Amino acid sequence: MIAIRSAHPGSSPAQNDLVEIGKSLKVARLRRRMSAADAAGRSGVSLPTYRKIETGDPSVSLGVFVSALRELGLLGNLRSALEPESDRGAAAFEIDRLPQRVSRRRP
Known part of the structure; x- marks a missing residue:
């Protein structure tokens, strides 16, 4: 994977995650030799909106994001x-809550 730096010092972790995801999507698009305009058209959004996806703009709706992933x-x-x-976190939680012993069932 590519090395990605923090979006901006002081940015929220969620904003930094969006920026990282956007950069990864841009790399995926470029690896497919697809222009941003083509990707936008195939995703059913305008080029400015598609660029927002790739820059990690939090105003982009989840539906638009899913369309870009699909394309x-x-x-x-x-x-x-x-x-x-x-979900490894939930699995670990469930394992921690398992009983130490189990009684044998009586007929």
Whole structure:
């Protein structure tokens, strides 16, 4: 993966995450040899809106973001990452809450 620096000193962690994701999407688009105008058209948004996605602008709606991911062929990756089976934090929590012992069932 590419090395990405903090968006701006003092930015919120969420804003920094959006900037990192936007940069990654731009790299994905460039690796596919797709212009920003083509990606915007295929995603059903204007070029300025598409540029907002790639710069991490938080005003872009989730629906627009999902359209961009779909057009780049990356939506499946996001869906896989969000599946309950992929939630390691919840799995660790459940493991921590398992009983120490289990009584044998009586017939």
